[in-house]
Amino acid sequence: xxxxxxxxxxxxxxxxxxxxxxxxxxGFVLVFKATEAFNFAQGEFVMFGGFIAAAxxxxxxxxxxxxxxxxxxxxxxxGLERVVLRPLLGRPIIAVIMATIGxxxxxxxxxxxxxxxxxxxxxxxxxxxPFFIGPVMLPPIxxxxxxxxxxxxxxxxWFFLHTRMGLAMRAVADNQQVASAMGINVRRYAAxxxxxxxxxxxxxxxxxxxxxxxxxxxxxVGLKVxxxxxxxGFESIAGAAVGGLIVGVVESLSAGYxxxxxxxxxxxxxxxxxxxxxxMVRPYGIFGKVQVQRV
Amino acid sequence: MFYxxxxxxxTSYAADMAFYPLPVSRRALxxxxxxxxxxxxxxxxxxxxAVLDLILVAVVGAVGLNLLTGNTGLISIxxxxxxxxxxxxxxxxxxxxxxxxxxxxxxxxAVTALIGTMVGIPSLRIxxxxxxxxxxxxxxxxxxxxxxxxxxxxGIQATIQMAxxxxxxxxxxxxxxxxxxxxxxxxxxVIAAKNIERTRLGRAFIAVRDQDIAAxxxxxxxxxxxxxxxxxxxxxxxxxxxLYSYYLGIANYEQFQxxxxxxxxxxxxxxxxxxxxxxxxxxxxxxxxxVVTRRALEAIxxxxxxxxxxxxxxxxxxxxxFGGLIILFLIAEPEGLDRLWRNVRTYFRTWPFSx
Numbered sequence: 001x002x003x004x005x006x007x008x009x010x011x012x013x014x015x016x017x018x019x020x021x022x023x024x025x026x027g028f029v030l031v032f033k034a035t036e037a038f039n040f041a042q043g044e045f046v047m048f049g050g051f052i053a054a055a056x057x058x059x060x061x062x063x064x065x066x067x068x069x070x071x072x073x074x075x076x077x078x079g080l081e082r083v084v085l086r087p088l089l090g091r092p093i094i095a096v097i098m099a100t101i102g103x104x105x106x107x108x109x110x111x112x113x114x115x116x117x118x119x120x121x122x123x124x125x126x127x128x129x130p131f132f133i134g135p136v137m138l139p140p141i142x143x144x145x146x147x148x149x150x151x152x153x154x155x156x157x158w159f160f161l162h163t164r165m166g167l168a169m170r171a172v173a174d175n176q177q178v179a180s181a182m183g184i185n186v187r188r189y190a191a192x193x194x195x196x197x198x199x200x201x202x203x204x205x206x207x208x209x210x211x212x213x214x215x216x217x218x219x220x221v222g223l224k225v226x227x228x229x230x231x232x233g234f235e236s237i238a239g240a241a242v243g244g245l246i247v248g249v250v251e252s253l254s255a256g257y258x259x260x261x262x263x264x265x266x267x268x269x270x271x272x273x274x275x276x277x278x279x280m281v282r283p284y285g286i287f288g289k290v291q292v293q294r295v
Numbered sequence: 296m297f298y299x300x301x302x303x304x305x306t307s308y309a310a311d312m313a314f315y316p317l318p319v320s321r322r323a324l325x326x327x328x329x330x331x332x333x334x335x336x337x338x339x340x341x342x343x344x345a346v347l348d349l350i351l352v353a354v355v356g357a358v359g360l361n362l363l364t365g366n367t368g369l370i371s372i373x374x375x376x377x378x379x380x381x382x383x384x385x386x387x388x389x390x391x392x393x394x395x396x397x398x399x400x401x402x403x404x405a406v407t408a409l410i411g412t413m414v415g416i417p418s419l420r421i422x423x424x425x426x427x428x429x430x431x432x433x434x435x436x437x438x439x440x441x442x443x444x445x446x447x448x449x450g451i452q453a454t455i456q457m458a459x460x461x462x463x464x465x466x467x468x469x470x471x472x473x474x475x476x477x478x479x480x481x482x483x484x485v486i487a488a489k490n491i492e493r494t495r496l497g498r499a500f501i502a503v504r505d506q507d508i509a510a511x512x513x514x515x516x517x518x519x520x521x522x523x524x525x526x527x528x529x530x531x532x533x534x535x536x537x538l539y540s541y542y543l544g545i546a547n548y549e550q551f552q553x554x555x556x557x558x559x560x561x562x563x564x565x566x567x568x569x570x571x572x573x574x575x576x577x578x579x580x581x582x583x584x585x586v587v588t589r590r591a592l593e594a595i596x597x598x599x600x601x602x603x604x605x606x607x608x609x610x611x612x613x614x615x616x617f618g619g620l621i622i623l624f625l626i627a628e629p630e631g632l633d634r635l636w637r638n639v640r641t642y643f644r645t646w647p648f649s650x
Contacts, residue, residue, distance in 0.1 A: 038424050084622055084626070087626045088625060091625075092368075093370075093423060094364070094368075094370050094564070094568070095625050095629065097370060097424075097427065098564045098621055099621070099622055099625050099626075101557055101561075101618075101621065102561075102617070102619070102620075102621030102622040102625070103618060103622065105614045105617045105618030106614070106618030106619055108614050108618075109611045109612065109614030109615035109616075109617075109618065110611075110615060112611045112614075113608060113612070113615070226428045226431060227428075227432075230425060230428055234424070265439055265442065265443060266439075268435060268439070269432070269435040269439050272432035272436065273436065275428070275429075275432060276417060279417060279420070279421050279425055279429065280417060280420060280421075283420045283421045283422075283425060284425075
């Protein structure tokens, strides 16, 4: 007997969590679109943003702490672009991958040295009582996260479609050389893309930190980014949203149905299995650009 | 090996292909080998020997990963997972069939090569970053399988005791014994990789890395070459994993998690992509990093604030150094330690007339 209510609950929760994955994946996609840098440190960005917010929230109101985290991450990302990624322009992809892995290690080490190994809490003024729609129970923090995520997706979509800067960023993403020839300052837009990633990561850090608590483990949400962006395609914002939702639902369903059968832990790798299957059918993701290589 | 090359004329292809064209460098190498075999077990303390043992294991794994990542250009974040496959293959053979090491180690390599080839199959369609993430997926799936399939790991703790290897009737269990046990494997790994690089296969690896479509046009079956690269690299990883488990006395999946994969990638990057010598230097460098960090902290402990928990901050400090050094090498010396070593050699070889 198939339990429809149970499935509905799982899907609804999966969709909410998926939106929050999508928010983190958005940070990844923004950078990849503008600079083709593959950011392995996305999870650490989120963790670091969470740490800043958690440290600030003990003395400041929550919204100041959030703004502080955003400002801190934007400054960090600007610096990172200038010091680490700009010298690596035009180098093979492994150089950028390893550089971001190095940044990830550095951030983990610095975060623990600076903020201590314990788990910190972020308390937002959000009620604890779950929210009910029919039989479906929705935790308020997930709901807030999903709403923030939707707002940001709408905002970035508007930005890219209707502003001059957005147009310039799309031009840079499309072809750096041509964009440069048209008088667009490519480096400035690369820095801008990193700054946007800083904003998104800091907010992701606050929301995920409020859900899970802030410690080194928070960086592990970054590992969820890869199936999301691969399913969606590396350079598609809509893809990040769809990929996030798919990963959230798959995770939730495998935790609900597969875990009891095989003894747990499927939630962490089912998205990857799905990702490999999807890659075999569409090697550039659902919304990804098909790359034509020339010899 | 510092020498002056002058007046050497090669009269045969064999002489041209020789690794060490000059007698003086051959003799120096032989002397170095003898020193490597004789000196550490006689004079080094157990602590130093333990570090050397770890370096030898890392050399095997790093040389293998460099063939895949450096020479063929396929970035793999699954080396730790592959090592785990080798470790558990060897452990199961030893526990269930009482296999001696000369069966367990090649079998570990062969099984891992098989798994590695399966992981490489998506490279038929996907390339670049997408393939890298597929190897990351392999890492997670392997970890989960080992942890949850009791047939492989014998339970939820996922730890299997391994009997020490028996060589010529001697059971290897001291640090010095393990040094002498591991050294030949590291040497064979290095010599084999050096030779793979000069064969048709090795040239094909490099052609696929540099321009895969052009490689296909000159008659290289890219898919086959990529799979072979995965197989060879995984074979190395499997042997390294089995050796490491022999050394630890247990096979335990916690020794082969994603941070290990990243460590090995760092060895290859810091050492120098596509260079066997670089792999050796990188393996030594990354293995020594935590040891040196701890020693340095202890040496300056008088200068540090009194309340500081020195052993407690070593892992974090190591992470910082690790990340910082990777970035530094990528920006300042992209060709790694191998290039630095060659610079030093060239300097002395041409000194005092460096032009």
